[in-house]
Amino acid sequence: MDVRELRNCFGRFATGVTVVTWKTDDHEYNGITVNSFTSVSLDPALVLVSIDKKAKACQALENRPFVVNILASNQEPIAWQFAGRPQEKLTLEWEETEVGPKIAGAIATIECIPWNAYEGGDHILFVGEIKAFSYNDKDALMFFKGKFINN
Template structure:
């Protein structure tokens, strides 16, 4: 199977963009941009993020509480920053919580305690139990065909 072509095929599915954040042992704020995020269960409330096994974040976040920050349409620079592409002059405003650092201005935040980790081939699937959440009205940052896109208001979508 042509892996690059499979990636192109999977890129036809538009996803939201998140930055998963946690505190290191010395309370340093760390994070990684993730578009593999999904709800798993409402009872108990569980969510899942998928992290590449080769990513430094994979080992750093093991067994740690974490926050999923769903990015708003104006936060593309933050997505790039946590994807490993330094954004010179970018100032990230943080809010601390019991489960990790939250990125201010996010469309939503989901605070999690570690639930389980699963082998997912070349990724690790981290399932977190939702302990707290917050959301705002607004537009989301979206990833589609290898590019970030800003969504318009939901009012601009046409029902068919």
């Protein structure tokens, strides 16, 4: 199977863009841009994020609380920052929660504690139990055909 073509096929599904954030053992804030995110269950309230096993974040998230930040249409630089492309002029604004750090200005945040993790081929599927959430009515940053779309 041609993996590049399969990736192109998956790219036809428009997704929102999230940054999953957590606090390190040294109390520093960290995160990774993720578009493989989905709701799993309402009772109990669960979400899933899929992280490549080769990503540093994969080990860092193991058994650690995390926050899913759904980015607003004006937050593309934040998506690039946490995708490994530093944005020199970017100033991040954080908000501390009981679960971990969340990114100010996101259209929604979902605060999670670890529920379970599963092998998923070359990814680990992290399922989190939702402890708190918030949202607003801003427009979302989207990802489609390998590009960000700012409404």
